[in-house]
Amino acid sequence: MxxxxxxxxxxxxxxxxxxxxxxxxxxxxxxxxxxxxxxxxxxxxxxxxxxxxxxxxxxxxxxxxxxxxxxxxxxxxxxxxxxxxxxxxxxxxxxxxxxxxxxxxxxxxxxINLPAVQHALAGIRIMVCALMLQTVVTMAQKGVKDKLGIFLFLAGFLIASFTPVPLALVVVASALAGIIAKRQEGKQA
Amino acid sequence: MIYFQLFYEFFKIGLFAIGGGMATLPFLMDLTARYDWYTKAELTNMIAISQSTPGPVGINMATYAGYNAAGIPGAVVATLSLVAPALVIIMVIAKFLADFNENKTVQAAFYGIRPTVAALIGYAVWELVKISLTIVHENSVTTIDYPGVLICATAFGIMQIKYCKKLHPLVWIVIGAVIGIILKL
Structure with missing residues (x-):
């Protein structure tokens, strides 16, 4: 290239x-x-x-x-x-x-203040929920493959929802977790 | 200085939102807690419009967020700040790291990042669901919006059907608008 x-x-x-x-x-x-x-x-x-x-x-x-x-x-x-x-x-x-x-x-x-627009947006917001739930399901199916994946998924969700830990830090920590897990696998093999 | 704040926040999003446009969503959700640029409900509108207009969804959302925060200059600053980190990173990879994605350490890092990105988007979507499918009454009591939940669950169910999975988001958004107007939601 x-x-x-x-x-x-x-x-x-x-x-x-x-x-x-x-x-x-x-x-x-x-x-x-x-x-x-x-x-x-x-x-x-x-x-x-x-x-x-x-x-x-x-x-x-x-x-x-x-x-x-x-x-x-x-x-x-x-x-x-x-x-x-x-x-x-x-x-x-x-x-x-x-x-x-x-x-x-x-x-x-x-x-935005027209009643018809407000009704339409209210309906759209509900549809966006369904669409985004679908996105999460698809991404979880692709990304969560094993026990570590399940653990990281749950940990990520809980940390983001209930703690003030910056999301950037969560991403970096998960990258390190992936690297460490693969190293351990390599040692055991 | 709002432009500097926009630059700082969207540069950070551009650096840490890994794996495509929707990965920016949890970070955009996070901004609602720290700035009054837009509300969670407005963020939901932004997603709908970003999915139904041309252009990459991630860019559209950043542009919209920037516009809400500080008009057209805000839109330009947010969008350019979002793409700046990747611009540098991609050029470095193109020049020096031809087999970047086949690198063992990179693959191991992504083995960890992928489930986490799904989780962070899950967090953002849960926040959206909480505000979109509830009703806040005048005495500030919040109750579940049962018709909304029913519509959302039905749509989600239909999306699991093989043929309907491939329908463009725009189709669903138009259906949502029509239902909203007919039922006066």
């Missing part, structure tokens, strides 16, 4: 920005929902990366901080045109969100 030996021009930077702007503007939901669009734009149309590289990027995205779709943008941009390319692609990816969300938020502000 080396940076291609290319002269970094304004043209490639604006191409990166526009491509990722398009991806950000035309895909609903992040994560895997974005794959088909990424493939069409980056692999088929621009030929910047191969499909395997995108899948690799998803694997890395799962193990790094940040939003997976944005991380993919940074990665592709960096590969094509170095640091500036990474920045251009990332900004392209987040620009549509900035515009669309600010627009909706400012519109909603004016209508």
């Amino acid at each position: 080396n940076i291609k030996n290319k002269k970094i021009s304004g043209k490639i930077l604006s191409e990166l920005y526009i491509s990722f702007f398009k991806i950000g503007a035309l895909t609903f939901g992040g994560g895997l929902a974005m794959l088909p669009m990424l493939k069409r734009e980056l692999v088929d149309s621009k030929k910047w990366v191969t499909e395997e590289e995108i899948l690799d990027m998803y694997a890395i995205g799962q193990c790094t901080p940040g939003i997976i779709a944005v991380n993919t943008a940074t990665f592709v941009g960096f590969q094509e045109a170095g640091i500036l390319g990474g920045v251009a692609a990332t900004l392209g990816m987040v620009s549509p969100s900035l515009i669309i969300i600010c627009l909706i938020a400012s519109i909603l502000k004016n209508f």
Whole structure:
């Protein structure tokens, strides 16, 4: 995964920005929902990366901080045109969100007191609960595989719910727990 | 200085929310306890809108949170602060650590992080459920909103059906809005 030996021009930077702007503007939901669009734009149309590289990027995205779709943008941009390319692609990816969300938020502000909007939002909030419960179930099924997983899941939930321990600390502690557990396993084997 | 607070908080979220957009949710929930940028109920609206508009959900939520806190400049600061840590980390990985995700220590760390991220999202969702499915009366007594619980449980049940699992969140959100208007929730 080396940076291609290319002269970094304004043209490639604006191409990166526009491509990722398009991806950000035309895909609903992040994560895997974005794959088909990424493939069409980056692999088929621009030929910047191969499909395997995108899948690799998803694997890395799962193990790094940040939003997976944005991380993919940074990665592709960096590969094509170095640091500036990474920045251009990332900004392209987040620009549509900035515009669309600010627009909706400012519109909603004016209508939030209408009874119909209040009723709709009350119904939506209930649906969001169901959707998010579903998300937790799916993530727990993927992440909780053994006794340590069950322990960390329960401990994480209880610590977050009932103690003032910062969430960042919980994440770091669980990473250490994973490393220590795997070391012990290695020693026993 | 609200912009500096936004920068500090969202940079931190960008650094510690690992495993995708929804991993930012517990941190956004955490902010409701420390700042008056938005309430838990507003956070629920933010999730719904972020899931029904284009763009990565994690970015949409950060933009919305920043907007609620300090208008358009707040939205820009929150969003850019959220992506800044990953921007640096990904470029370093791309340059120096080609096989980063195959590294034994990284894999071991994620063996611990994955269940924890699920748990933290679980905590945030439980907080959402507590405020969305209860009614606070004028004498500040809180009771369970039984129709709400019934609707939520029914929807959750239907989501377990294979075909319905793949439905886009937007479909459910529209259904929720229609039910809300018809039943005057």
